[in-house]
Amino acid sequence: MKLEMKDTPGQLVSVLGPISKCGGNIIAVIHQRDPESESDTLDVQIVLDLPAGRLPALIGQIKALGVDILRIGEERLLHKRSLIMIGHIMHTDISDTVDQIDRTGFAEVSELSLMMPAINERSSARITIKTANRIDMESAVSILREVAGRKELLVVEPLEEWT
Amino acid sequence: MRVALLGFGSVGQGVAKILGEKDLDLTLTAVADSKGGIIDPGGISIPEAFSRKAKSGTCGRPKLSALDIVNSDAYDILVEVTPTHIDDGEPALTHIRKALALHRHVVTSNKGPIALAHRELTDLARRQGVALRYEATVCGAIPIIHTLQHGLLGNEVKALFGVMNGTCNYILTRMEDEGLTYDQALGEAQEMGYAEKDPTYDVKGLDTALKLVILANTVWGMDAGLKDVKVTGIDLITPQAIQLAMDQETAIRLIGEAIPSKDLLRVSPRIIPRNHPLLVEGTLNALTVVTDLAGELTFIGKGAGSVETASAVIGDLLFIRERYAGRP
Ligand SMILES: NC(=O)c1ccc[n+]([C@@H]2O[C@H](COP(=O)([O-])OP(=O)(O)OC[C@H]3O[C@@H](n4cnc5c(N)ncnc54)[C@H](OP(=O)(O)O)[C@@H]3O)[C@@H](O)[C@H]2O)c1
Numbered sequence: 001m002k003l004e005m006k007d008t009p010g011q012l013v014s015v016l017g018p019i020s021k022c023g024g025n026i027i028a029v030i031h032q033r034d035p036e037s038e039s040d041t042l043d044v045q046i047v048l049d050l051p052a053g054r055l056p057a058l059i060g061q062i063k064a065l066g067v068d069i070l071r072i073g074e075e076r077l078l079h080k081r082s083l084i085m086i087g088h089i090m091h092t093d094i095s096d097t098v099d100q101i102d103r104t105g106f107a108e109v110s111e112l113s114l115m116m117p118a119i120n121e122r123s124s125a126r127i128t129i130k131t132a133n134r135i136d137m138e139s140a141v142s143i144l145r146e147v148a149g150r151k152e153l154l155v156v157e158p159l160e161e162w163t
Numbered sequence: 164m165r166v167a168l169l170g171f172g173s174v175g176q177g178v179a180k181i182l183g184e185k186d187l188d189l190t191l192t193a194v195a196d197s198k199g200g201i202i203d204p205g206g207i208s209i210p211e212a213f214s215r216k217a218k219s220g221t222c223g224r225p226k227l228s229a230l231d232i233v234n235s236d237a238y239d240i241l242v243e244v245t246p247t248h249i250d251d252g253e254p255a256l257t258h259i260r261k262a263l264a265l266h267r268h269v270v271t272s273n274k275g276p277i278a279l280a281h282r283e284l285t286d287l288a289r290r291q292g293v294a295l296r297y298e299a300t301v302c303g304a305i306p307i308i309h310t311l312q313h314g315l316l317g318n319e320v321k322a323l324f325g326v327m328n329g330t331c332n333y334i335l336t337r338m339e340d341e342g343l344t345y346d347q348a349l350g351e352a353q354e355m356g357y358a359e360k361d362p363t364y365d366v367k368g369l370d371t372a373l374k375l376v377i378l379a380n381t382v383w384g385m386d387a388g389l390k391d392v393k394v395t396g397i398d399l400i401t402p403q404a405i406q407l408a409m410d411q412e413t414a415i416r417l418i419g420e421a422i423p424s425k426d427l428l429r430v431s432p433r434i435i436p437r438n439h440p441l442l443v444e445g446t447l448n449a450l451t452v453v454t455d456l457a458g459e460l461t462f463i464g465k466g467a468g469s470v471e472t473a474s475a476v477i478g479d480l481l482f483i484r485e486r487y488a489g490r491p
Contacts, residue, residue: 082411084404084434113410115403124403126411154399156408158434159324159418159441 003046003062004071011067012044018061025049025133027078043070049078049133053106079137080110082128083144087153089114089123098127100147107131107140164484165204167193167238169229169258170245171222174272174299176213177473178242183209188488189240189480193232197245200227202237229254233261240483242476243271244299249364249373249389252276263287263295268487270479272299272472278373278389281380294483299475301374302327302448303466306478310462311382311452318454320382324420327374329446329466330358330365331397331417335432336444338405339414345400357446367396368417368430375419375428383423395431412437 005011012029019026028047050058055072062069089097098109111128129144131137141157148155166182166189168175175196182191193202194212201207201223216222233241241262243255252275259269259276263284271277276284277297288295298308302325311320326332330352337348349366352358364370372392379385397417408415418433418441435442440461443449448466453459465471 082413082434084407084415086399086401086404113407115407117401117403122399122401124401124407126407154395154432156400156404156415156432156434158413159420159439 003048003069004043005046005067005069012046014065015046015062015067018058018065019046019048019050021061022054022058023051024054024058051133051135079131079134080128081137081141081158082111082126083141083158084156085125085127085148085153086156087122087148087151089125089153090116092151092153094125097144097147097151097153100143101129101140104140104143106136107143164188164239164488165190165192165237166240166242166480167191167195167232167235168242168244169195169232169255170243171196171212171216172244172246173469174244174472174476175242176216177469177471178244178476179209179212181470181473181477187477187481187484189484192237193235194222195227195229195232196222197229199223199225200229200232202227202232202235204237229258230261233258234265238267239487240268240270240480242480243269243273243276244476245273247273247275247373249275249278249369252279256280259284259295260287263291263293266291266293268294268296268483270296270299270476270483272297272476274300274370274373274377278376278380281377282386294487296479296482297377298479299472301377302450302462302464303329303468304471304474305448305450305462305464305466306475307378307450307452307462308381309478309482310460311378315452315454315457315460318456320452320454321424322420322422322453323375323378323382323450324418324422324441325450325461326416326441326443326448327419327450327466328365328368328371328417329448330362331368331371332443332448333357333446334366335397335400335405335415335417338400338402339409342402342406344402345398366398368394368419369396371417371419371430372428375421375430379421379423379428382421385423387428392428392430394429397432400432408434414442416442 026048030045101107101109110130114125116123129140190206199221212222245255255273256276262269277300333352334348372394376387379387413434415432419430441449449463451461
């Protein structure tokens, strides 16, 4: 997500505490001139990773410091992962499979491509999941693994980069 | 030093050929296959062993068995290259135990005994003051065991992962390149001699799992077995799944992965980006080692083949010759 505020001295530093207290992880800090603003001051934009459900607490703490938040960015779900499922995907209720991810509240299925070669043959699907952060992604993927296991679907996962 | 060779198939013949062609200061004094054996303290004529094998089906004489050779005093180093049996590791396990008990060095390409009894055999070799080397068991020509045991001394190895089965890699590559079904690609691999008549052991991921167990036990001193590896093979992969991966500039490959900090030993088909170093074509193998000092290292090379696998066996033989020749 993105937080934008006026870059008056000390403001940037003051929000770091609340961000880390809420389990947030700063990805980038960008200074930019707001084209709509008459004044000469710069806006600062903070791109950060925040665990699901922590946003209201963070906003509250930042406001309590007297810092004005200009905008909160749209980009809620930063992490994206595509997996491939193989098996009787339709007959095992695909919409339920998707719903198991969507109903978590912290992950959603953003894309699904299904290929069915012939009736009664195993089909294949690529499912793309979005979450706000890596921990949520791991939880979402393990839910998918569990659901697929129950439905006897094979899940092909990406090889994660070593970090 | 004197070498006895058990197994005169693809790997055994490769070893014999190199011993015959290169002057390595090693003498082949005994050789056996499943039907017979021969001992000659003065050195075996390698061309004659080949022509006997072609004519009579055995490189030796029917009266002499592999076990007779193991129990003889005709050799200093035993080269064990008989077929891999994953349930009991035999006959290799017995051959290797006996040879070590007799204070002989052992070099093997046989995954069975090393995956099943790594700790027992390495302890036995240490107590007996001899070497047990098995470079050829993992990724054929790639000197991965030597690298892990010697080349990366001082490093902590954090993870290992890679493509360790040429048969699976060939099948997946062909499905990708030609849009073949799994069965068509398997049939082609069998015709080319890359897959066995019964491909179960390769395509179900068991061969990769054995190699992973060998690597994990070697690097981290684990006492892991096949039962500790979560294994999924490639036999259920569809052409559509491959297409869906290709649409995103990725590919599907069978990956073996060991990460001790996550308590993970896993073999499974995985999606990897097209530009990833582990994405190799055909029967090639590729292995990435993650370490604290050296960072990430990736090795690519032939994982099988007569002379390629023999290269690993010969490397082990010369390592032993350099360390032990001339010692009492
Ligand atoms: N081929 C590769 O590229 C490769 C790569 C890495 C590791 N390996 C491993 O290396 C080993 C050998 O592979 P390979 O491809 O050479 O196999 P292979 O071509 O099937 O040859 C096996 C040889 O062992 C002999 N043999 C079988 N039972 C025996 C016994 N009880 N006593 C003595 N000899 C016996 C066979 O005798 P006959 O000739 O009478 O049948 C044959 O000569 C296997 O463990 C394999 O997993 C192979």
